[in-house]
Amino acid sequence: MEKKVLFCATKDYHFEAFHLPYFKWFKEQGYKVHTAAHGDLNLPFVDEKHVIPIQRSPFKKENIMAYKELKYIIDNNNFQIIHCHTPMGGVLGRLAGRKARARDTKMLYTAHGFHFCKGAPLLNWLVYYPIEKSLARMTDCLITINTEDFQLAIQRNFRAQEITHIHGVGVDTNQYHPVSIIKKTELRIKKDYCDDDFIMFYAAEFNKNKNQQLLLRAFSLINDDVKNARLLLAGDGPLLDECKKLADSLGIGNKVDFLGFRKDIDELLKISDLAVASSLREGLPVNIMEAMACGLPIIANDNRGHRELVSNGQNGWLIKGNDEKSLAEKVIKLAGNFAMRKTLGECSHKMIERKYSTKKILEAKSEIYRTYMVDTEERVWGIH
Template identity: 50%
Template sequence: MKRKILFCATVDYHFKAFHLPVMEWFRKQGWEVHVAAHGELELPYVDRKFNLPIQRSPIRADNVKAYRMLKAIIREEQYNIVHCHTPMGGVLARLAARGARRLGTKVIYTAHGFHFYKGAPLANWLMYYPVEKLLAGVTDSLITINGEDYRRAIAGGFRAGAVHHVHGVGVRTELFAPLSAEEKRKARSAFNYTAQQFLMIYAAEFNANKNHELLIRALAKLKDKMPEAKLLLAGRGSLQEQCRELAIQLGVESQIDFLGYRDDLKELIPMCDVSVSASLREGLPLNIMEAMASGLPVVATRNRGHEELIAEGATGFLVEPGDVDSFASRLLLLHRFRETRARMGASALERVKGYSLERVQEELRELYKPLMEVKDEPSYQYSRSYI
């Protein structure tokens, strides 16, 4: 019988953004690939897709329905491997796969950034830490994507079958690469920007965690010193209109372009001068890796994901999440000193090579292989013990 793997996450665009290469690899190995998530996207390399009413909030009643649906799917399809992602996708899939795991299914969970971390609110620790520690006991392979989470899982006694650290989801260095001065000029012209403008880019959903307000306030402090600066904000989200209103209030609306959802970041990012990020929490952010692969220095807030990628003073700058003045001063420095931008961008390019898609794919293949080489198929002899 053809072997099958189920990928589960809260929303289906998570797979489009991060995991298509892994799904393609499984197909090439002769496996049947299924996806369970909220959404109706058509995804390549997928043999069957289930639209579940999973919600990000753990207290939504729809999650109970999603759990029941997922449990029935796992029981019916008899997967060899279930690989789950995102907090709610990870919780529901591991709960739903408990019975299947006792019968031979292997369960993998990738933590894209634990919600409990150094400096996290106490409520996060009280809610998420006990859940993750408990569910590690029904996980064959727990994958972390940054050093802090890996050390936390080991020190915290998370009793997964194995705990691993991989270098993120992998940046596609063949798509994101530095441009020559002439290539950059042409790219900017195509998007109606000039070679003289100082372009900063942030690709992120407009939500509280991404903290766009910090960037807008930092730009407002620089509007007279950097009149040719432009902040490009790629993404959508519930706080987008609020950010527009703040830009108008602070008199910088003409210096900010709200680009909406974009599927052309591989053209937009390399033509810019600096990558910025104001997020409060990150696991290992792909947008920063893509900017570094494009040869851009980075100014970002201090959190575990940014700290793992950005070497202070070498590939960019790190500032505290609420420090508008420091963020503005770092941007002004990079604006005024072209040589510093170039040096930091070259260092960023060299540093990000360790996070390439090729390296991450190899790391994942090494983790998958022992779980794929089980001699016997899962033995689904159903009884009341299947829960």
């Protein structure tokens, strides 16, 4: 009997962004790789792609149909491992896989940042906490990606068979890495920026959580001190137009570039001097890890995901409580000190190489996967 693994998530771009190296690894182990998610991307290393109408909100009626379709897929395939990602992918995958789990299919779930955490809205605790705690009973391995979530799952007695912690999904250091001054200049010319521009960069969807307004307000405070500053904001989203209006009202519209959705994030990071991040809640932010891999210092709003990555005075600073004045002061300090930027950036890069590269995460994940790879013949005969 052939060996199969199913990856389940809300949207298929989650796989494209984070999981292709793990698809490839399973193929190398002789597995057929299946995916279940909403979306029509053509994904490499996938043998069978199941398109199902999963929605992000737990209150959408389409999720009832998605559950039925996913249950049919799971019941009619002998998956050895099912690995669920994203909140709704995790909910539907584990509910739909109950019968399969009784047949010894192993159920893994990666929590990419619990929606309930210190400082999260009460509604998040009321909605998501009881769901995650109850579904932990249907989970063979709960994988957390930051220390706070790991400790919460242990302390709150989540009853998964195993609870573990790995450092995220990994950063491709072949793509994201520091460049020489000459290469940086070449890339700046290509993208119409000047050598003496001081470029700050943030890539994120424009929504309430990502909180780009903080960056705009802080940027307006550095105008007199850093006259050559530029703020690059990549991404789109529901609050994009509102942020453009705010930039104009603050008098900084000519120094803020709203770049829209981009596929050249690696090059944009390589032309930058500093990465900034304003989000209110993060699990373990890939955008910050990519910036660190490119050797950038980080100034970020204080939250559990940023605390995992940024150490004050070592590779950047954390800003408490949406304090735009403090953020601006740190930017001014770095803008005028190339040596400090270089030192902090080197620390960022070394941290990624040591703990967060795709190579390191693949090593950690493959150990977890091997734990649940019961021999196919043993599964057929019920021997384990």
